[in-house]
Amino acid sequence: MDRVLADPPELTSLYAGALAVSARAGLRRRQRPSALPLDRHRLDGLLAAPDEVEGFQRLMGRARGDFVPSGYVHILVFPVAVSVLSRPDFPLPLLGMIHLRNEIHHLRPIRLDERLAVTAWVENLTPHRSGSQVDVVVHVHSGPEMVWMGRSTYLAKGIHLTGTSDADVATAVAADASPAAEELPGCPTAEWSLGGDTGRRYAAVSGDYNPIHLSVLSARALGMKRPIAHGMYLASRMVAAAGPDESTPFKWTVEFRAPVLLPSRVLLSAEVDASSTAQWRGAEVVAWDPRRRRTHFSGRLERLTVDAGAK
Amino acid sequence: MNNLPTEPNSMSESNGMSESNRTAESDGTTESYRGGAKPRAAVVIGGNRIPFARSGGPYAYASNQDMLTAALDGLVARFGLQGERIGEVAAGAVLKHSRDFNLTREAVLGSALAADTPAYDLQQACATGLETVVGLSNKIKLGQIDSGIAGGADSASDAPVAVSEGLRRVLLDLSRARTTPQKLAALRNLRPADLKPNAPTTAEPRTGLSMGEHQAITTARWDISRQAQDELALASHTNMAAAYDRGFFDDLVTPFRGVSRDANLRADTSLEKLASLKPVFGRDLTAQATMTAGNSTPLTDGAAVVLLGSEDYARKHSLPMLANVVDAEAAAVDFVHGKEGLLMAPVYAMPRLLQRNNMTFADFDFFEIHEAFASTVLTSLAAWEDEDFCRTQLGLSGALGTVHRNKLNVNGSSLAAGHPFAATGARIVASLAKSLAEKGSGRGLISVCAAGGQGVVAILEAR
Known part of the structure; x- marks a missing residue:
């Protein structure tokens, strides 16, 4: 069943609500629901704000064009997705959830003045070796036509809904944390110098003021030593650096591994399958931490033929 | 006309x-x-x-x-x-x-x-x-x-040290604001971090990698050894010191602010001293880091x-x-996607220039290959000697040829002199022209790599 939202939800108040919930949960153990809500949240008439797009593109190192960048669509629809995650009947805690993966089909260029209808829901609640994972699915329509669809996979660490014991969790987490030698590309093609304010700067353009990204203190409250970069900031920069020009439909996936603690120096290897941007066919990207030699994320981008993936 | x-x-x-x-x-x-x-x-x-x-x-x-x-x-x-x-x-x-x-x-x-x-x-x-x-x-x-x-x-x-992008935008908005509320609105966008100025860096805008890190990748790709780089650096210093000693630069250099010789020149350097330096570039690569302050040019002032x-x-x-200035050719490479090394463009320009002039390396008595890094020269030489590379990348029927070391940078180059970016071309042209005039015959080739994946090569000819 669709629940139609009248206005775009305010991310900050959703986070504040979630913070209050987690504080209360700390006091008394709440019975978690074991199934996902089936409702879809829908918001109509969403419109990109040109000055926000400008700020977003400036942060990505690109010029603002006539179309909405793929990463900005995510920003636009994100509050609707979060409104699903912050429902009382959603079984996992919103704050502290870790972004594992994203898959986005950008089916056709979206003009800045197109009114968009967004539908978001959750599905695929499955156990993960260190908790539970869930998919958030977002479909974006312009009129009857689907123009963008995204699937984000999140992990709630330490939340086991299927009855695994705490001991299992401990071993799973320990195994996960052991820094096995990872196979990394021999040579980078780019280097990102991410300042301590990277999270605040992305929050300013995205409205996503999740405290885990903002400051040392607020990140510590959520169990991180230092603030971490937004996954979608990294992913959007990857798309800006290795993606096609803004009029090319494409599909892209990103898998997040070790979080990028801020400030940080990140090396990237981007293999772009193109002799020039006009013949862009796709790209494979790996980003890693040169000091600890651990993968931060990997991504794959590929061109979509005109009617691929359309409903 | x-x-x-x-x-x-x-x-x-x-x-x-x-x-x-x-x-x-x-x-x-x-x-x-x-x-x-x-x-x-x-x-x-x-x-x-x-x-x-x-x-x-x-x-x-x-x-x-x-x-x-x-x-x-x-x-x-x-x-x-x-x-x-x-x-x-x-x-x-x-x-x-x-x-x-x-x-x-x-x-x-x-x-x-x-x-x-x-x-x-x-x-x-x-x-x-x-x-x-x-x-x-x-x-x-x-x-x-x-x-x-x-x-x-x-x-x-x-x-030049510039104000940050944030401060610059605030200042520009402020200058366009007419009313006090507009001015306050502009100032509200100012963040403390915006007050930190931006100094220029040698990082490539599109990759964020410094020139040295880019060259370290090329160096690793061509497997250029530390010792070969140090030897080239040593040759640059000894050749330039010898050129000064025989008065070669007497009519090429005018003292300025109490300096009469290139201040970077180390006449007394040795392979041992160069070998003792720690690598500064390529430390993040899986290959061994080989590029040091001794076999890389320092930041330099000059004209x-x-x-x-x-x-x-x-x-x-x-x-x-x-x-005579005979001819020249520019080239550029796609370093952004890692398809070619940042400083490899002259390697591509060279065969085009030679073909147009019906010449081969054998027609030249002097080679002036700008020493951005010792390994830049060595990767260029290695590429021109590599049959497979010359076939697949340069479209030639075989290797372009070998540059003999006794013809290379005979009066020293940028490793010894230093490299004030825009001044290097004129330093090389004047020195090569004088070498050709001293010899009284023959030709010289110049190769200069540049940021942005570009390069220019040129032919001079004795009169």
Whole structure:
């Protein structure tokens, strides 16, 4: 069943609500629901704000064009997705959830003045070796036509809904944390110098003021030593650096591994399958931490033929 | 374009030079370029530079304009050009203040040249100096000018420091705001971090990797050893020290601010000393890091210029003719996607230049390959010797050829002299032209790599 939202939800108040919930949960153990809500949240008439797009593109190192960048669509629809995650009947805690993966089909260029209808829901609640994972699915329509669809996979660490014991969790987490030698590309093609304010700067353009990204203190409250970069900031920069020009439909996936603690120096290897941007066919990207030699994320981008993936 | 026996431009170009004088001195050959006819020669008359110095050293408070003016005035003194109107002066700087939009013209106005000498600025990263030589030589060949001064200056010490993007936008919005609420709104966008200024870096804008890190990747790809790099660095220092000792630079360098030799030159360096240095680039790669401060050029301050002219111009002014500027070729590579190394463009330009001129490496007696890093030279040499690379990447039928070390950078290059980006081209052209004049025959090849994945190569020929 669709629940139609009248206005775009305010991310900050959703986070504040979630913070209050987690504080209360700390006091008394709440019975978690074991199934996902089936409702879809829908918001109509969403419109990109040109000055926000400008700020977003400036942060990505690109010029603002006539179309909405793929990463900005995510920003636009994100509050609707979060409104699903912050429902009382959603079984996992919103704050502290870790972004594992994203898959986005950008089916056709979206003009800045197109009114968009967004539908978001959750599905695929499955156990993960260190908790539970869930998919958030977002479909974006312009009129009857689907123009963008995204699937984000999140992990709630330490939340086991299927009855695994705490001991299992401990071993799973320990195994996960052991820094096995990872196979990394021999040579980078780019280097990102991410300042301590990277999270605040992305929050300013995205409205996503999740405290885990903002400051040392607020990140510590959520169990991180230092603030971490937004996954979608990294992913959007990857798309800006290795993606096609803004009029090319494409599909892209990103898998997040070790979080990028801020400030940080990140090396990237981007293999772009193109002799020039006009013949862009796709790209494979790996980003890693040169000091600890651990993968931060990997991504794959590929061109979509005109009617691929359309409903 | 110009079918008159004399050149229209020349009438007013040299002060006090009468038209009849000019005609009398032309020896009957066709001087100006007419479609189809061979263009006239562009000649290197001589050069002048100030000694180069490491950034933050003796020239820490000298601006690009100060240094370029000093280099120009030294050239004027050397060739008696006081009050002369030169056809055109072209120069540039890579690290450039926005107020220096007319750097070269301002330097001309501050020099002993005639105030009616036109000038323009050019910027092509480390190829700036060589490209000014190419551009002015072409104008001379076409008969558009009879004389030209090409060169460049760079100060890594007096580098422009810009306000952050955030502060810049706030200041611009503030200047456009009319009312107090508008002004307050503009100021509200200011963040504390915006107050931190931006200093220029050697990082490539599209990759964020410094030039050294880019070259470290190429070095690893071509498996260039630490020892080979150190040996090349040592040769640069010993060759340049020997050239100073035999007076080679006496008529190429004019002292500036108490410095009379390139301050980076280490005549007493040795393989042991070079081997003791820690690697500074490529430490994040899986391959062993081999690039040190000893086999990489330091950030440098300096300026250099070259006097060019037609044969007629040189004869009329009783000036020497060291060498002809024969031809040049630029190239660029796709380093952004890691398809080729940042500094490999000259490798691609070289076969195109040689083919057009029906030449091979065997036709050359001197090779001036700019030492951005020792490994830049070594990867270029390795690429030209590699059959497979030359076939697949350069489209040749086999290896381009071998550059013999006894012909390479015989009077030292950037590892010894230092590398003030825009000044390097004119340093190389003047030194090579003099080497060719000393030898009295033969040809020289120049190869200069540049940021942005670009490069320029050129041929000079003895007269």
